[in-house]
Ligand SMILES: Nc1ncnc2c1ncn2[C@@H]1O[C@H](COP(=O)(O)OP(=O)(O)OP(=O)(O)O)[C@@H](O)[C@H]1O
């Protein structure tokens with residue numbers, strides 16, 4: 610008999626949304642929606658909506674409905690999730706799916722309830738919530754079933770999270786409500802300060818991804834971007850190098866390290882020695898920043914390494930957690 614109930618792992622991120630079933634990725638799109646303001650009608654979503662950012666007439670607004678990992682625009686989030694769930698499970702939703710949705714470590718009960726309700730409102734039959742560092746640890750196969758200490762640093766778009774896990778649970782963790790978008794902001798400020806030129810967030814993100822790094826690189830890359838002169842308001846091109854981006858990113862990177870440091874300070878010594886042996890796993894889109902592993906290794910004094918699937922591990926872990934609900938009982942988010 611075919612399995613009629615779909616079991617979905619949904620990673621609802623500030624910047625990207627990933628849905629997995631088993632180990633398979635069903636969807637990976639920016640968490641962005643374009644809406645007609647007057648009717649509050651969704652006209653585009655995902656990559657197509659992200660591509661419209663900064664290029665739309667007044668009547669349309671391009672929105673990221675999540676901010677720092679939590680729902681900021683409830684109705685838009687529910688609409689988006691509902692649309693996607695129908696796309697995956699069929700428009701009639703005869704068999705409504707069961708979902709494990711991820712949320713940042715340590716969010717408030719009001720924020721938790723919003724995620725839960727958005728999942729149900731979107732058509733899920735049952736919604737369970739899992740903390741993102743735990744889902745990510747499952748998704749990258751860290752041996753969290755054992756009493757050994759495992760550490761994960763999660764560099765998202767709107768959050769930075771660090772956690773130490775053992776025995777299927779989080780021992781110590783912390784979330785900072787800042788992430789990859791803050792790196793983009795730091796690049797925007799740097800370009801304004803150094804060249805008197807204003808650039809937008811999409812351009813700053815491109816600079817970060819294409820030529821950026823956390824530490825100076827042997828190979829300097831250069832990129833020319835178009836900005837707007839701060840004084841005249843006229844278009845002005847600027848040339849930026851890898852070194853420029855490294856310099857621009859130092860401040861937000863220091864904040865990122867501080868989160869991991871504070872978690873280590875609160876970790877029991879027995880677990881610290883395990884972590885030194887095993888290393889620190891880095892995941893989330895920020896893990897893809899060149900040299901971030903070396904940067905963290907140096908700053909923490911513990912080897913840090915990039916996982917194989919930094920962008921999808923959280924959704925894959927959430928999907929897998931659906932089959933582990935009994936073992937994870939105490940670690941899943943209570944409502
Ligand atoms: N190659 C890269 N170098 C640097 N940063 C990158 C790279 N690729 C993606 N990113 C950044 O990763 C971030 C998105 O990561 P991710 O998808 O893990 O976040 P999210 O899950 O949406 O956010 P959160 O979990 O904080 O709510 C963006 O800020 C993006 O710019």
Ligand SMILES: [Mg+2]
Pocket residue numbers: 620621622623741765766893923
């Ligand atoms: Mg995320």
